[in-house]
Amino acid sequence: MRKHAKIGVMAGIAVLFGIGLLLPLGQAAEMTKDLAVKYILATAKAARTVYVKGVIQKAKKGGVMPKENWVKADHAIMLPAQFVKAIGAEIRDFELTLIGTYPLYKSNAPKTDKEKEMLEKLSVGKAKMVTFEDGNQFKGMSADFAIVQGCADCHNTHPKAVKKDFKKGDFMGAIIVRMKN
Template identity: 25%
Template structure:
């Protein structure tokens, strides 16, 4: 499991470098907080979509070799795409040198701990659900100032939508492919 986490973090880091042009853009080698969160989101999304389409969808639905389930450890199957995203986020959050954090949240969480906790999260999730577009803001948490970016998290394949609609703890049961199911919040510490 540690090897999977290390590989996931390595892939995420390489994806961020590739999507950010290794600091290009304005030519000064610096990214704005929004450019950084946008690059991180591109990498997170690409990794998650690749896992969803090339691993889960292929092995579960096309080749019918192995399923992805909520209780993957106990059942010895694949973790769900949302769980892979959370495991990566937890690995990053455990690093004392992390420059950012991210989380998958929803107004309609299957797991209540993944619902909005701060006013910023409530507003950000509502905005991405209403508009389907990113929302940016600054907030202070624990006395520290952060640039916070909210990105719509859409059900990209039928498996995502079916899981949410069929889950007994789901607060909403009418999702369709392409609907915003939640949001990915990325926070970057900013100095005043």
């Protein structure tokens, strides 16, 4: 009997030790994912800024314009949004794309209620960047604003526009990362 009690206590200690070890490990994994998503968002944003400031501005001077149908148009290169989506299309391990409250295309609409809720949180200025669990995925969004009037103008006059009164400074959507949880 005493022997059994001893084994019981040892088993209990082992289980507690196991739980004690697993909890911080779980937390560490969560933190790593959180950081990874934040770094990816920051890098994607930086790449787009370089594309806008470094490539588009220079190309415009040479008469090459950013156009949505750039593949078919002469003297045209992709839009910044298409640039981000094109990078995302090259990635297999996670999803990198754009999302909007009034998206021009359905593919840019929030995919879940949680995404809608987080987009709303960004739109009212409660945060610039959010990370969150959503079903079996871990996601992050970085807010996107009409930093120049050109953002608003093009979106307002696009044939697929549902909102036609964007102004400079308005919240337009976000860069989004979706990865396996």
